Amino acid sequence: MDLKQLEYFVAVAEERHFTRAAQRLNVVQSGLSQTIRALEDELGGPLFVRTTRSVALTAAGGVLLEEAHRVLDAARAARLAVTQVHGLARGRLRIGAIQSLAPFIDLPVTLGRFRDAFGGIDIELRFDGSADLLDEVREGRLDIAFTQPPVLPVAEVTTKLLVCEGLVAVCPPKHRLAGAHDVTLADLARESHVDLRADWGMRQLIDASFAKAGLDRRIGFEVNDMGMLLELAAQGLGIALVPESIAKNRRDDRHARPVACADIVEDEEPCWEIVVGYRARGDEAPSVVVQAFLDVLVRQAGVP
Template sequence: MDLKQLEHFVAVAEERHFTRASRRLNLVQSGLSASIRSLEEDLGGPLFIRSTRRVDLTPAGEVLFDEARRVLAAARDARHAVTQVHGLARGRLSIGAIHSLAPFVDLPASLALFRAAFSGIDIQLTLDGSRALLDQVREGRLDLAFTQPPDALSDDLALRMFACEGMVVACATRHRLAGASELTLSDLGEETFADLRPDWSVRRLVDRSFAAAGLQRSIAFEVNDIPMLLELVAEGLAIAMVPESVAAERVRDTRGTPIATATFREREEPCWELAAVFKGSASEPVAPIARAFLDLLGLPDAAV
């Protein structure tokens, strides 16, 4: 049993889904499955109960989950301590992020932790679209960008995945799709959509999904703000496709008009991915300050 296997185990345990976990880890699914099987053999029994749509932890898996997170946190703390000894006393951390990062990473809180650990490091934050952020990383104006991974990664850039989750259909509570499951994209062909502007990566994912399926859709409302998008949905004016955690956050928000959700068949489910992109290799960013911040977040090295 090694740290890499524990990282793989925790990813599957958190995602409850091998496909999403493999995307999050940037690891082929067969490699992830082999790693989990090897861990189970080493520990003498199954860690997951596998079904067609999700996986759940066995009692042994529940015990290991808590211990694995504790061990990985201790390893991060150790790397962090060594980084401090090596001396990141002064410098600048330039970070970029897309606007829809909030449910996946609490960037303000993470930056506050980094500031507490490295008080001599100046922090600069830029919010922009995915394409602009990637260009700034390539040009050296950003050390790190939190964004949707590009379709093709250039040789001078690397990434670490930190989120991979399914998209759901958000709709009004009285809508015919409310609570539906096993949807396909073709089931949405007659619906009116609200969506974000074309420069948003969430919008590009939905556009690509419909194009790949050879389908068209009607977009009546185009906005530049997720809360407004969900307000239009809540009032029954349109439906929208959003990451599951974005919809869940709205469902929990008692201040706004409630929304409902509908889910896709597993094979039809578009996957919303987010990654930290930087110059260098997956295990060794060019900028030591960027490596220190990634270690603080606990993002695993990418695997092939």
């Protein structure tokens, strides 16, 4: 058993889906499945109960998941400790990001903890559109970028999936779709929508999903702020499609107008993805500074 096998196992266990886990790890699904089978053979029994649509942990898998998290966290802590001993006394880290990282990634907290660990590294941060960010990593103007996955691979840039979360339809509690399950895109196309402006990655994802299904939709309001988007949906001025975590945060806010959610049928569900990209060829490791930052990110946020 090695660290890579444990990383693959944790990805499948957390995603409950081999395809999403392979996307998260940036590997082919057949290779991921082979690694899991080899791990199961080594440990003497199944770690997952597999169905056609998802996987679930066996009792043995549940025990291994807890231990795997502990081992992987210890390995990252050891690497960080050695990096600190070796230096990184001076340097620069240039970070680019899209606007909609929260609540998936707490970038300010990660930056603060990185500064505490490596105070001699100058940090630059700026926000831009997703396509431009990866180009700037390739051209050497950024060291790392948090963005949407590129449609086509970007030369000399490695991307790793950090977030893969389905969208839900947000509406008022008395709306006909409130609490519904397995809602289709055709159902949603009959509703008026509130949405973000066309240059937002989330808007582009939603537009592409409806276009792929051959559906048109009516957008009654177009805004440039996620909070305003949710407030308009809460007022019944149209439904809004947002990642589940964002909708949950809204529902948990006792000071906000109540909203409800409808779950989209799995085969049609748009999936909001965030990747981290850095300059490297093939299986090359990132630079020492970038790797140190990624280790802080993983330890702080628990992202893969």
